[in-house]
Amino acid sequence: MSSSQTSNSTNQSWGGRFSEPTDAFVARFTASVDFDRRLALHDIQGSRAHATMLARVGVLTEDERDAILGGLDEVAAEIEDGRFEWSVALEDVHMNIEARLTEKIGITGKKLHTGRSRNDQVATDIRLFLRDEIDTVAAELARLREGLIELADREADTIMPGFTHLQTAQPVTFGHHLLAWQEMLARDHERLLDCRKRVNVLPLGAAALAGTTYPIDRHVTAELLGFERPAENSLDAVSDRDFAIEFTSFASLLLMHLSRMSEELVLWTSAQFDFIDLPDRFCTGSSIMPQKKNPDVPELVRGKSGRVYGHLMSLLTLMKSQPLAYNKDNQEDKEPLFDTVATVQDCLKAFADMVPAIEAKADNMFEAARKGFSTATDLADYLVRRGVAFRDAHEIVGQSVAHGLREGKDLSEMSLEELQGFSSAIDEDVFEVLTLEGSVAARQHIGGTAPDQVRAAAQRAREALTALRSRD
Numbered sequence: 001m002s003s004s005q006t007s008n009s010t011n012q013s014w015g016g017r018f019s020e021p022t023d024a025f026v027a028r029f030t031a032s033v034d035f036d037r038r039l040a041l042h043d044i045q046g047s048r049a050h051a052t053m054l055a056r057v058g059v060l061t062e063d064e065r066d067a068i069l070g071g072l073d074e075v076a077a078e079i080e081d082g083r084f085e086w087s088v089a090l091e092d093v094h095m096n097i098e099a100r101l102t103e104k105i106g107i108t109g110k111k112l113h114t115g116r117s118r119n120d121q122v123a124t125d126i127r128l129f130l131r132d133e134i135d136t137v138a139a140e141l142a143r144l145r146e147g148l149i150e151l152a153d154r155e156a157d158t159i160m161p162g163f164t165h166l167q168t169a170q171p172v173t174f175g176h177h178l179l180a181w182q183e184m185l186a187r188d189h190e191r192l193l194d195c196r197k198r199v200n201v202l203p204l205g206a207a208a209l210a211g212t213t214y215p216i217d218r219h220v221t222a223e224l225l226g227f228e229r230p231a232e233n234s235l236d237a238v239s240d241r242d243f244a245i246e247f248t249s250f251a252s253l254l255l256m257h258l259s260r261m262s263e264e265l266v267l268w269t270s271a272q273f274d275f276i277d278l279p280d281r282f283c284t285g286s287s288i289m290p291q292k293k294n295p296d297v298p299e300l301v302r303g304k305s306g307r308v309y310g311h312l313m314s315l316l317t318l319m320k321s322q323p324l325a326y327n328k329d330n331q332e333d334k335e336p337l338f339d340t341v342a343t344v345q346d347c348l349k350a351f352a353d354m355v356p357a358i359e360a361k362a363d364n365m366f367e368a369a370r371k372g373f374s375t376a377t378d379l380a381d382y383l384v385r386r387g388v389a390f391r392d393a394h395e396i397v398g399q400s401v402a403h404g405l406r407e408g409k410d411l412s413e414m415s416l417e418e419l420q421g422f423s424s425a426i427d428e429d430v431f432e433v434l435t436l437e438g439s440v441a442a443r444q445h446i447g448g449t450a451p452d453q454v455r456a457a458a459q460r461a462r463e464a465l466t467a468l469r470s471r472d
C-alpha cells in the first residue's frame with residue numbers, strides 16, 4: 001500500500017472547496033481503503049450496472065459507456081492479479097478505483113460518478129457482497145444439515161441417556177439427539193434466507209441522500225444487478241445498515257447453536273462420558289501431556305461465538321441514534337461484518353467436515369443409560385396403566401430407585417419379587433418396559449425418540465432441506 005501521497009494535497013475528488021491540505025493523521029484516520037478494498041469487485045460490478053443504465057437513459061453515450069466498461073475490466077484484472085496499487089490518499093475503495101479508471105481512459109472516467117454518490121455506492125457494494133456471502137453460508141449450512149440427517153438416520157437405533165440438568169433423565173436415541181441439533185440449524189437456515197430478501201434491494205439512485213436530477217431508471221440498475229427491486233426511500237437507502245445487523249444476529253444465533261453442539265462434543269469425548277470418538281484430524285495433542293487428545297475444533301467454535309456476539313453489539317451500537325441520512329459512522333460497519341462472515345464460514349466448514357466423521361461408542365452410551373435409572377418414568381407409567389394414581393406411582397418408583405442405589409442395581413436388574421415389594425400392581429410383563437429398547441420404542445409419535453420415528457423424521461428433514469435448497 002502506498003501512502004506516499006498522504007496529504008501533501010487535498011483529495012482530488014472533493015478538494016475544490018478546501019483551502020488547506022488534510023492533516024496527515026486525519027487522512028489516515030478517516031481512510032477505509034485498508035479494509036474496504038475487499039469490496040473492490042462488487043464496487044466494479046455496481047459501477048458497470050450504473051454506467052450501462054446511464055447509457056440506456058441517454059446520460060452517457062454508447063462510446064462513453066464502452067470506454068468505461070472496458071476500463072473497469074482492466075482495473076478488475078489488475079485487482080485480481082494483485083497488480084493494483086492502493087493509495088490511502090485516495091481514502092477508500094471507490095475513489096481508488098475511479099482514479100485508476102480515469103488514469104486509464106481519461107476524462108470519460110470522471111463521468112461514471114454522474115447521478116451517483118459514494119453513499120449509495122457503498123450501500124450497494126455491501127449488499128452485493130453480503131448477498132454473495134449469504135449464498136456461500138447457505139450452501140455450507142445445508143451441507144452440515146445433510147451430514148447431521150444422515151448420521152441421525154444411521155444412529156436411529158443407538159440408545160443413549162437423555163439429560164435434563166445434565167443428569168440422566170430418560171433413554172433417547174442418538175439419532176434423535178442429532179435431529180434436535182438439525183432442527184436448530186433448520187431455523188437458522190430459514191432466518192438466513194429470510195434475511196437475504198431484505199439484503200437484496202438496490203440503494204443506487206438514492207445518490208447522496210435525496211435522489212438525483214438525472215433521468216435515471218432504477219429498475220434497469222436493479223435488474224442488471226439481480227436485485228429484487230429499488231429501495232423505496234433514498235434517505236433510508238443510504239443510511240440504514242439493519243440488513244447487516246440482521247445477518248449478524250442470524251450469525252449470533254447460529255454460533256449460539258454451534259456452541260451448544262460443541263459443548264456436548266467436548267463432554268462426550270471426555271474419558272468420563274466416552275460416548276464418541278472424533279477422528280485425530282479434528283483434534284490436537286498437548287506439548288506436555290503425551291496422552292492428551294483435545295477436541296480443539298469444537299472448543300474453538302464454542303469460543304468464536306463470543307466474537308460474533310461482539311460484532312452484533314458493535315453494529316447495533318453503531319446504528320443507534322444516527323440521524324438520517326448517511327453518517328461517517330457507517331464506515332465502521334465493514335470490519336465487524338467481514339469478520340462475522342469469515343467466522344461463520346469457518347465454523348460451518350469445520351462442523352460440516354467433522355460431523356459425518358463422528359463415531360458413536362454405542363456400548364458406552366447404552367451402559368450409561370442403563371446405569372442412570374433412566375426407565376424410572378416408564379415404570380411409573382406402567383403403574384398408572386395398572387390403575388395406580390400418578391403421584392403414588394412416582395412415590396413407589398422413588399422408593400425402588402433408592403433401593404437400587406443402596407444395592408447397586410438398575411431397575412431392570414431387580415427380581416420380580418424385589419419389585420413387587422414396592423407395589424403389588426407389578427407383574428412379570430414389567431420387564432418389557434424396564435428395558436431401554438422398550439422405553440425408546442414406546443415413544444411412538446411425531447417428535448418422539450422411537451427409532452421408527454427418528455427414521456421418519458430424518459426423511460422429513462431431508463425433504464425440507466431439499467425444498468429450502470431449491471428456494472435459494
Ligand code: ARG
Binds near residue numbers: 032036092118328
Ligand atoms: N468509505 C465510506 C464508507 O464506508 C464511503 C462513503 C463515504 N461517503 C462520504 N460522503 N464520506 O461509508
